Amino acid sequence: MSDFSSIVPLLACPETLSPLTQEGDTLKNEQGTAYPIVDGLPRLLTPTKSEEEEKVRQKMQKFYEKFTFPGYDGIDSPGVLMDKAQKSGFGRWVDQAVSPMATVLEVGCGTGQMTNFLGLVGTRKVIGVDQSIASLTLGQKFKEQFDLKNVSFVQGNIFALPVKPNAVDVLICSGVLHHTPDPYGGFKELLKRVKPGGYIVIGLYNTYARIPLGLRKCLFTCTGNAFRWVDAHMRRKDVDSSKKEIWFADQYKNPHESWHSVDEVLKWFEETGVEFLSGVPNIGGMVEGETPQHQKLFSAHPRESSLQHVMKQLGWMFSIGREGGLFVLTGKKK
Template sequence: MRREHIEELVCPCGPHGLTLQHGAIEEQGEIKTGELRCSEDGLTVPIRGFVPRFVPDSGYSENFGEQWNRFRRTQLDKFNGTTLSKERFYSGTGWSPDELKGARVLEAGCGAGRFTQVMLDAGAQVYSVDLSSAVDACLANNGPREHLCVAQADLCRIPFRRHSFDKVFCYGVLQHTPDPRASFMNLVPFLKPGGELAVDVYLKGWAMEPYKSKYLYRPLTTRMPRNLLFRLLQWYIPKWLPLDTFIKRLPLVGRVLGMGVPCWNYHYLPLSHEQQVEWAILDTFDALAPVYDDPQTPDAVAEWFRSAQLTDVRVRIGGNGVLGNGKAPA
């Protein structure tokens, strides 16, 4: 983080500023190690690896830190040679590069930074938070940048000033929190008047889809040691993927038969075979390992936006399940 970013941070216990203590070590204009302190309540926040750490690495999000540091470059366009993240970002949010240029964007849940890259490339000032050590992957992929500030923090205690962002972006996160609705509501106060919010969440329903197989296995896999689960996926997915592709291409019955063995198969994307295997291992782990997986209906998400008194609300099925957009009243 840079010294000027300290002015953007506040104590998560209250709207008080933080000060950098003596002894901080800097490299190329970035604070590598040090300590922030709140003079009001005495809270201290360590800075390690250029990132202020408002929470420890341990907790229900540990699996995400592991997977995004292990697969740090897998889904970033600039490393995989595609525009998949860019296309998903712009089609889901409805935003344009022109309106992102110079905009202050709060990214709630950055992961390895696949969407961080898209926003930075458009010229946005991006403030990214993640509960897990995925912040290290995001920073390694996208930093150091003058317009990037990354903090390890809880979505329910975001350490930035409220009503200070032109846009708030949260994809792939809400369903993995203990209370998706409460997490959503906590994002709204960070919007400026007229600011825009874009979220997505898994779709809840009874349709027979291959991805539903995770709910058959999660009672077991969420209790497995994560290293064991990962080694299991590394072993069977490269062997199973060709047969899984054949099954899922079968007309009429492929979608149902594809539920038998959990395998997130992207045979329809412009990826090499090696990339197909890597994405399958990554996203199958992402489906089976998280402690929380709470999908929502479009009606439930629409109720969130109404209760938050947002305007210009658009909730629809798309992307990873349900997409939602809204605007803070001007």
């Protein structure tokens, strides 16, 4: 039997938000409803309230039960995971920004690479939530194999999150909200779980950076997926073919996605009392002690004008656009 005593105080019933207690292989709410724990994964997934939105969620769940993203190919030890994350720049910056004592929640963690990576610092408490059991199972396998006691995976829905309000120091949600029918509504749900003074890290498809990809998508659709080599990722020699198939499906065959601009997300921040801190790629210049190789994600960066943001994002077509066009903004909950 898995012991969830260290995270149960942070969890809540996804339907009533009442506290949960562990009884054997179940988590029970105050009304006696029991949620099973199967193979070390608490099953706390409940539907999105609106029927239309629930239909989209189910479609997305089916997709990610088949295409487990990002997978673990070639990552067969904590050392390799650490090496990969450190090399990615972003992984290294997140690790440097997140306190070793922090409670971290990653929502839409997929196969949990980031969750497990942050959990390599044993003093952090890290929880990964996703709706896809197939993805979570891969994360759980890595966690168990390398005995990461401070890491937990939980099945849940962003729109019925099984986590108490004001529970975590850092919330990470990257590559997820744009696959939901209500990204801003999802953002607000996530923010509720962050402690005042805590940090939120949001990664979304960028409206401008994704234009070339949108054009390639039309090309592939019209030609029955011929010319797949036009995508730079599909030409990479360091990525194996099954990983490339998952990438192709995720980027070009995804049942639901939306695109977002920097100023749109900054407006979400303003409307919900979140202080903008930093953007990746950088959108407002550097702060003291920073270099292009080392960005301080949780330090307040200057902001440029909307016009400057548009110019920067147009440039992203030729940089991050080649790898999916995902940009990240970090903020601090006031």
